[in-house]
Amino acid sequence: xEIFGIPLQAFLGQLMLGxxxxxxxxxxxxxxxxxxxxxxxxxFAHGALYMLGAFAAWxxxxxxxxNYWYALVxxxxxxxxxxxxxxxxFLKHLYKIDPIYxxxxxLGLALIAEGIFxxxxxxxxxxxxxxxxxxxxxxxxxxxxxxYRAWVVLVSLAVCxxxxxxxxxxxxxxxxxxxxxxxxxxxxxxxxxxxxVMLTYGAxxxxxxxxGVLAAPIIQVNPLMGSNLIIVVFAVVxxxxxxxxxxxxxxxxxxxxxxxxxxxxxxxxxxxxxxxxMVIVLMIRPAGLFGKEA
Amino acid sequence: MKLKTxxxxxxxxxxxxxxxxxxxxVKIGFITDMSSVYADIDGPAGGExxxxxxxxxxxxxxxxxxxxxxxxxxxxxxxxxxxxxEWIDKDGLSMLIxxxxxxxxxxxxxxxxEKKRPFISIGAGSARxxxxxxxxYTVHYAYDTVALAKVAGTALVKAGAKTWFFLTADYAxxxxxxxxxxxxxxxxxxxxxxxxxxxxxxxxxxxxxxQAQSSKAQILGLANAGGDFTNAMKAAKEFGINKTMxxxxxxxxxxxxxxxxxxxTEGLQLADSWYWNQDDASRxxxxxxxxxxxxxxxxxxxxxxxxxxxxxxxxxxxxxxDADKVMSTLKxxxxxxxxxxxxxxxxxxxxxxxxxxxxxxxxESTVPWDYYKTVAxxxxxxxxxxxxxxxxxxxxx
Numbered sequence: 001x002e003i004f005g006i007p008l009q010a011f012l013g014q015l016m017l018g019x020x021x022x023x024x025x026x027x028x029x030x031x032x033x034x035x036x037x038x039x040x041x042x043x044f045a046h047g048a049l050y051m052l053g054a055f056a057a058w059x060x061x062x063x064x065x066x067n068y069w070y071a072l073v074x075x076x077x078x079x080x081x082x083x084x085x086x087x088x089x090f091l092k093h094l095y096k097i098d099p100i101y102x103x104x105x106x107l108g109l110a111l112i113a114e115g116i117f118x119x120x121x122x123x124x125x126x127x128x129x130x131x132x133x134x135x136x137x138x139x140x141x142x143x144x145x146x147x148y149r150a151w152v153v154l155v156s157l158a159v160c161x162x163x164x165x166x167x168x169x170x171x172x173x174x175x176x177x178x179x180x181x182x183x184x185x186x187x188x189x190x191x192x193x194x195x196x197v198m199l200t201y202g203a204x205x206x207x208x209x210x211x212g213v214l215a216a217p218i219i220q221v222n223p224l225m226g227s228n229l230i231i232v233v234f235a236v237v238x239x240x241x242x243x244x245x246x247x248x249x250x251x252x253x254x255x256x257x258x259x260x261x262x263x264x265x266x267x268x269x270x271x272x273x274x275x276x277x278m279v280i281v282l283m284i285r286p287a288g289l290f291g292k293e294a
Numbered sequence: 295m296k297l298k299t300x301x302x303x304x305x306x307x308x309x310x311x312x313x314x315x316x317x318x319x320v321k322i323g324f325i326t327d328m329s330s331v332y333a334d335i336d337g338p339a340g341g342e343x344x345x346x347x348x349x350x351x352x353x354x355x356x357x358x359x360x361x362x363x364x365x366x367x368x369x370x371x372x373x374x375x376x377x378x379x380e381w382i383d384k385d386g387l388s389m390l391i392x393x394x395x396x397x398x399x400x401x402x403x404x405x406x407x408e409k410k411r412p413f414i415s416i417g418a419g420s421a422r423x424x425x426x427x428x429x430x431y432t433v434h435y436a437y438d439t440v441a442l443a444k445v446a447g448t449a450l451v452k453a454g455a456k457t458w459f460f461l462t463a464d465y466a467x468x469x470x471x472x473x474x475x476x477x478x479x480x481x482x483x484x485x486x487x488x489x490x491x492x493x494x495x496x497x498x499x500x501x502x503x504x505q506a507q508s509s510k511a512q513i514l515g516l517a518n519a520g521g522d523f524t525n526a527m528k529a530a531k532e533f534g535i536n537k538t539m540x541x542x543x544x545x546x547x548x549x550x551x552x553x554x555x556x557x558x559t560e561g562l563q564l565a566d567s568w569y570w571n572q573d574d575a576s577r578x579x580x581x582x583x584x585x586x587x588x589x590x591x592x593x594x595x596x597x598x599x600x601x602x603x604x605x606x607x608x609x610x611x612x613x614x615x616d617a618d619k620v621m622s623t624l625k626x627x628x629x630x631x632x633x634x635x636x637x638x639x640x641x642x643x644x645x646x647x648x649x650x651x652x653x654x655x656x657x658e659s660t661v662p663w664d665y666y667k668t669v670a671x672x673x674x675x676x677x678x679x680x681x682x683x684x685x686x687x688x689x690x691x
Contacts, residue, residue, distance in 0.1 A: 014501055014504060068401075122519075122549075122589075123334050123337075126553065127528075137533070149500075179609070219497075220524045220525055225595050264501065267493075268464050268491055270492070270493060280571055292640070
């Protein structure tokens with residue numbers, strides 16, 4: 001059996017790979033959506049935070065012998081703490097002015113981080129091996145899936161669902177959402193809004209770093225890895241609707257699949273297909289697929 | 295009257311600036327990728343090599359100080375050509391060196407030809423530079439896609455690998471490399487069963503590799519470089535492609551091998567023009583580089599030094615920076631230094647020995663960056679496009 005001229009098996013394999021990348025996009029765009037939704041900051045530093053997560057894992061292993069499993073927790077915590085510092089030092093001054101300043105500031109921070117790591121480690125990339133426990137591959141019948149990739153999908157989906165639940169279904173999430181609507185009122189109820197906002201940015205940074213740690217064994221850890229990805233992730237957020245949590249998860253997954261299939265049928269277009277979709281979506285629904293019309 | 299004199303003086307001034315300056319410093323311009331995917335192979339360290347060559351020459355030629363200008367082309371052809379044009383028009387540049395990236399080198403070659411300045415391309419791969427797009431002012435120094443394909447391809451096909459599938463970077467360099475390698479495979483009795491083209495700087499290779507795997511070819515030819523090569527290698531290992539197919543890296547630099555580690559690259563055969571640990575002169579140069587950068591030089595960085603040094607030698611011999619005279623001197627002299635021995639042919643192709651290396655196993659590697667053992671040394675006449683095959687009119691004279 002064939003689908004559009006390619007064997008069913010190969011087609012299913014490509015679908016699976018698209019899903020793997022989609023899980024990645026979902027997790028990264030989720031962090032962006034949370035930060036935009038709650039802080040109103042267009043966080044261009046997200047790619048750099050992702051890169052820092054990967055580098056943190058690599059440095060932990062290389063310099064201190066801390067293995068992947070510990071890095072999976074420690075690297076996001078470290079980068080999350082850095083996120084808190086960034087929020088305290090820079091972002092908190094920007095909430096009341098035009099969002100464009102937040103965008104420019106975070107873009108500047110991203111370029112600085114990238115520049116520092118390029119200077120320190122060069123662009124060839126550092127090797128980070130797949131942890132022992134997850135090496136090898138499983139034969140799914142239609143394709144041989146490396147165990148590590150399956151693990152990445154599971155973790156990403158768990159994190160996505162967990163974050164969605166936390167924000168949309170819990171009391172803490174309700175405070176967060178209310179705090180962004182009317183900070184003064186929520187504060188009057190005795191809730192520390194600045195603290196909440198600070199921790200939100202820290203959590204968003206930690207999410208990006210977690211994606212970085214998950215990516216480290218798949219690609220070479222490289223100072224440019226964030227900037228290579230951030231533009232696609234932004235397109236995902238725009239298509240899904242800025243600030244929509246569910247929108248970024250679903251769009252992330254489906255764009256991964258669409259991109260993967262483009263790699264089969266017209267590989268040359270695979271790097272731009274996401275943007276073509278973005279243009280079309282913006283023409284039909286300017287607020288994005290899941291965004292609220294202003 | 296006064297105004298007329300002033301206008302005349304200004305006109306002469308402009309004319310002098312537009313042609314190569316005959317007084318003031320001799321300016322060498324070096325344009326490469328300083329910040330992106332190819333910055334480790336060449337980049338700022340490559341620019342430093344050109345400066346070292348100038349310093350070691352005594353800092354002066356024809357009693358004029360030597361000045362080295364550097365710029366980042368960001369892998370954009372228009373940035374490269376407009377920078378080259380600006381240097382020539384405004385700064386009276388004497389000669390231009392191009393680093394990595396074929397697209398940018400092809401663009402700079404056009405500017406150099408139009409403005410009549412010697413242009414030496416080092417790290418660009420495309421053999422078009424001295425073939426279809428050849429010019430009297432272009433020299434292609436380090437390697438090209440024909441040589442890479444002939445050296446790496448021939449060895450593999452002769453060793454029994456008859457069916458090939460290519461994973462190709464989607465721009466000028468990738469097409470050249472895939473095309474030249476396909477010709478070599480076919481000429482040696484092999485077949486090319488398919489190819490897939492990926493965007494430059496692709497983020498994920500798994501999907502392309504799955505296509506390669508379903509082709510059932512014996513060899514996966516990687517017609518890409520730098521980060522694309524390393525990420526493709528890594529994914530190939532993850533998906534177990536290396537168990538069913540043999541992987542041939544058609545353009546692999548020592549930085550890539552270092553980055554992936556010997557465990558991931560052991561046994562890989564590759565073609566290159568130079569290796570730091572091949573003789574005393576190379577090791578001496580490499581040590582100087584290592585002391586500054588804490589890594590070993592790539593073949594491109596070695597070639598940057600050699601090209602600049604030989605250009606200065608040619609200027610000294612010719613007694614002028616005039617492009618035509620320097621070019622004819624350069625093409626008439628023997629090149630013999632730590633980098634390589636050879637001669638620049640009429641079409642601008644520097645003909646020198648190429649090597650087939652094999653990556654050592656972690657056990658075989660005894661000192662840091664000790665990565666290659668030499669499998670074969672291929673004479674330049676066999677490695678590069680022959681005069682008979684050449685489409686360059688300069689070879690027919």
